Every structure is written in structure tokens, then in C-alpha cells.
Amino acid sequence: MSATPDIAEFIADPGVDLSWQDSFHTWMHEHPELSEQEEQTAAQILSRLSQLDCEVTHDIGGHGITAVWRNGEGPTVLYRADIDALPVTEATGAPYASKNPGVMHACGHDVHTTALLGLCEIMDARRDVWSGTFIALFQPAEEVTKGASAMIDDGLAEKIPAPEVCLGLHIYPGPVGTVYSAPGPVMAACDTITVTLHGVSAHASAPQNSVDPTYLAAMIVVRLQGIVGREIAAEDFGVVSVGTLSAGHTNNTIPDTATLVLNCRFYDAAVRDRTYAAIERVVQAECAASGTPAPADIVYSAHGELTDNDPAVHEVVRPVLDEVFGADSVDAPRWTASEDFSEIPRHFGVPYEFLLVGMTDRAQWDAAVAADRVAQDIPSNHSADFLPAAGTVEAATGAATAAVLAYLWKE
Structure with missing residues (x-):
């Protein structure tokens, strides 16, 4: 479907009252819930959907929700938003900061959810401008990469029509109102690797009687960095970060175990597989060098x-984004963050597009760029200072609507 000027005009003024989005987003930001605990969030979503004429299914894979609109002949399009929050203590100082101590919407899922609900209102009220089937999917537990697979395992394919294309977006640091899109890899693949090292405990005064897993863990940490630095080609991307190193509980005892937890990210499966083989080789070789009692x-x-x-x-969606956002529709850079969104279209065997939307105040962004201090001055996702600027919900709603109408718009 080609872009038409009518889509841009419609999205600028769909004739639907979305003023409620401000209070809904405020409520979500004030009441964040951790992955697999999104009970009240789901209840609020269901309350909004109950006012619309759609087929709602809830409690899918936990607190997952789907809503289906059938509106004549045309494609079946699924749009997904995630709903969970993070174990982060908010430091934004916003008047609507989290009221749940130690939990925060530090990744923008409150924006994603509010935008999708806005899209649902538009699709419900303006059936005159589109034709086909629209599926809204509200996914729990994205932050622990369990939500998509949980919904799939709970029979998602039997609860909704099979989509022909899947869409979604994520907000991230960039000028508010900017929409980023690109074909090919836009977010990294990731895995957590937990390594448990087995040693021999002894009194700290007699290390010769031990096989010290703490010393072994330290050697492994150093060697792991050499994998990326010496075994991955310069033109390839790979990250191997040790997020946790734990061993022992007292100062006078050499423990019998140590644990490393690694976070690894890649844009290429072949690079990932070579790296994981190297990680296992290094870990087991260091264990052999230390004479551990077990691998x-x-x-x-x-x-x-x-x-x-x-x-x-992308060839369908991008022209519509260009029509709607003009110069603010730009090419997406590769982002090293990761998502489980793609598990849904891969389960159905259909193609997809995942967009990025800027959430930073433009004056703040321009000042940081001019001073070459973006990394220092612009809070990133998962930061205690992460707070989308005014206009982010509106931009995300517009981008979501544009992407869906790229397929469902009546010419």
C-alpha cells in the first residue's frame, strides 16, 4: 500500500478524544509493577478496553491481554506493547514519580502501553477509514524475556486470528517526536550465562589446602574480555559483560564455589555461536588449570x-512514516538493547517491523550534542533518571497508528 496525504492529515487529527492518555500514563508511571506481577496494570488496561467494541482475552501467559477488531476484508495486523516495570528506585523527582518503592517504569513501557491504548481508541472509533483485522497485544514480563514465550505457550495462536504482519515500537534517547526505522537488525540478540565454579574450601590462612574459586573467577573475568578483543573481527559486534561475581561469605574462609553471571549481545548468530564456544573453552580450560574437582x-x-x-x-511502513513525520522520520541506528518482541512474529511465521521513538526534550538533546555529552547528560533506559519528555506519548501513538494504517488504510 502506498502512502497517501490523507493518512498524515488523519493522524494529525483523528477526531478522537485522547486527552485521557495523560492521566493514564501518569497512573502507570506512579504504579509500576514488576515482571509477572502486573495485576493492577492489566486491570487498568482491561477497564479501558471494556469501553470499546472488541473481542478481549486476558490472563494469557500471566497477565497478557489481547483485543481484536474485525472490520471487513483486508490484512490481519498485530501490534504489541509491553507493560512491566523494573526493580529501579526512581530519582527523577517528577510529581508523578513511582509510588511503589524500588520499582520504576525506567524503560518506557508505560508510554508503550498508553500509546497502544490510544491506537485502540482510534481504530475502534474510526472504522470508516480502515478495513481488515486489527489485534492489540499487551505483553507482560518483557524485562525478564519471559512474557512473549509465556503467551505463546499458553495458546496465543488459538486465542487470536493469525496475523500477517506484526508491529511494535520502543522509546529511547533521542529528540522527542523523532521516529527511527530501518530494515535488518535494529536490536541485539542476548543471553544470560550463569557459570558456577567448583573449588575446595579451606581456612584463609592455609590457601595451599584449597582450590580457590574466587581466584579462578578473577582469572576467567580477565580472559573473557580477550574473546571480544581478540577473537571477534573488528567489523562484527559482540558484548560479553560480567554482571555478577559472587563468592564466599566471610573473610577467613576460602569458599568452595563461585558464580559468574554474564550478559552477552550480538547482531549475528554466527558471531554469537563462535563467542559462546570460546566462553565455554576459556571457562573449562581455566578450571583445568586450577585443578578443580569438577568442571x-x-x-x-x-x-x-x-x-x-x-x-x-519496511518498504510498506517507512513511506507512511515519512508522510506523517516528515524530516523527523529517520534511519534507525542499531541499538545494543534487546527485546523479546520478535518471538511473537517468529511463532506465527510472519514478518515484522519494530520502530524506535525519541523521548528526550529537544533543547536538552541539542545542548548535550553540542557539548559532546550525550552519554553523560541524557538518561538512558533502565536509569533511575529516565523520564520521557512531554510529547513522547503523542509521538508514540502517532507512530503506532501510522504503522498499522500503512496496512489497513482504505485507499
Whole structure:
């Protein structure tokens, strides 16, 4: 479907009252809930959906929700938003800061949810401008990369029509109102790797009687950095970060175990596989060098697939984004963060596009760029200072609407 000027005009003024989005977003930001605990968030979403004429299914894979609108002949399009928050203590000082101590919407899922609900209101009220089937999917537990697979395992495919294309977006640091899109990889694949090292405990005064897993863990940490630095080509991307190193509980005892938890990210499956083989080689070789009583236990978890936008979908969506956002529709850079969004279209065997939307006040962004201090002055996702600027919800709603109408708009 080609872009038409009518879509831009419609999105600028869809004739639907979305003023409620401010209070809904405020409520979500004030009441964040951790992954797999999104009970009140789901209740608020269901309350809004109950006012619309759609087929709602809830409690899918936990607190997952779907809503389906059938409106004549045309494609079936699924749009997904995530609803969970993070174990972060908010430091924004906003008047609507989190009221749940130690929990915060530090990644913008409150914006994603509010934008999708706005899109639902538009699709419900303006059936005259579109034709086909629209599916809204509200996904829990994205932050622990469990929500998409949980909904799939709970029979998602039997609860909704099979989509022909899947869409979604994420806000991130960039000038508010800017919409980023690109074909190919836009977000990294990721895994958590937990390594348990087995040693021999002894009194700290007699290290010769031990096989010290703390010393072994330190050697492994150093060697792991050499994998990226010496075994991955300069033109390839890979991250191996040690997020946790734990061993022992007292100062006078050499423990019998140590644990490393790694976070790894890639844009290419072949690079990932070579890196994981190297990690296992290094870990077990260091264990052999230290004479451990047993090889290390290596467990993979929190898997997130590469977010790899389909070029054909991009050719449909991008012209509409350009029409709607003009100069603020730009090419997306690759982002090293990861998402489980792509598990849904991969389960259905359909293509997808995942967009990025800027959330930073433009004056703040321009000043940081001019001073070459973006990394220092612009709070990133998962930061205690992360707070989307005014206009972010509106931009996200517009981008979501544009992407869906790229397929469902009546010419």
C-alpha cells in the first residue's frame, strides 16, 4: 500500500478524544509493577478496553491481554506493547514519580502501553477509514524475556486470528517526536550465562589446602574480555559483560564455589555461536588449570532473539512514516538493547517491523550534542533518571497508528 496525504492529515487529527492518555500514563508511571506481577496494570488496561467494541482475552501467559477488531476484508495486523516495570528506585523527582518503592517504569513501557491504548481508541472509533483485522497485544514480563514465550505457550495462536504482519515500537534517547526505522537488525540478540565454579574450601590462612574459586573467577573475568578483543573481527559486534561475581561469605574462609553471571549481545548468530564456544573453552580450560574437582556448570537463560526488521515490511511502513513525520522520520541506528518482541512474529511465521521513538526534550538533546555529552547528560533506559519528555506519548501513538494504517488504510 502506498502512502497517501490523507493518512498524515488523519493522524494529525483523528477526531478522537485522547486527552485521557495523560492521566493514564501518569497512573502507570506512579504504579509500576514488576515482571509477572502486573495485576493492577492489566486491570487498568482491561477497564479501558471494556469501553470499546472488541473481542478481549486476558490472563494469557500471566497477565497478557489481547483485543481484536474485525472490520471487513483486508490484512490481519498485530501490534504489541509491553507493560512491566523494573526493580529501579526512581530519582527523577517528577510529581508523578513511582509510588511503589524500588520499582520504576525506567524503560518506557508505560508510554508503550498508553500509546497502544490510544491506537485502540482510534481504530475502534474510526472504522470508516480502515478495513481488515486489527489485534492489540499487551505483553507482560518483557524485562525478564519471559512474557512473549509465556503467551505463546499458553495458546496465543488459538486465542487470536493469525496475523500477517506484526508491529511494535520502543522509546529511547533521542529528540522527542523523532521516529527511527530501518530494515535488518535494529536490536541485539542476548543471553544470560550463569557459570558456577567448583573449588575446595579451606581456612584463609592455609590457601595451599584449597582450590580457590574466587581466584579462578578473577582469572576467567580477565580472559573473557580477550574473546571480544581478540577473537571477534573488528567489523562484527559482540558484548560479553560480567554482571555478577559472587563468592564466599566471610573473610577467613576460602569458599568452595563461585558464580559468574554474564550478559552477552550480538547482531549475528554466527558471531554469537563462535563467542559462546570460546566462553565455554576459556571457562573449562581455566578450571583445568586450577585443578578443580569438577568442571564448571554453564547454564543459558533469558534468551532474546535478534530484532531483525523485514525489508518488505519496511518498504510498506517507512513511506507512511515519512508522510506523517516528515524530516523527523529517520534511519534507525542499531541499538545494543534487546527485546523479546520478535518471538511473537517468529511463532506465527510472519514478518515484522519494530520502530524506535525519541523521548528526550529537544533543547536538552541539542545542548548535550553540542557539548559532546550525550552519554553523560541524557538518561538512558533502565536509569533511575529516565523520564520521557512531554510529547513522547503523542509521538508514540502517532507512530503506532501510522504503522498499522500503512496496512489497513482504505485507499
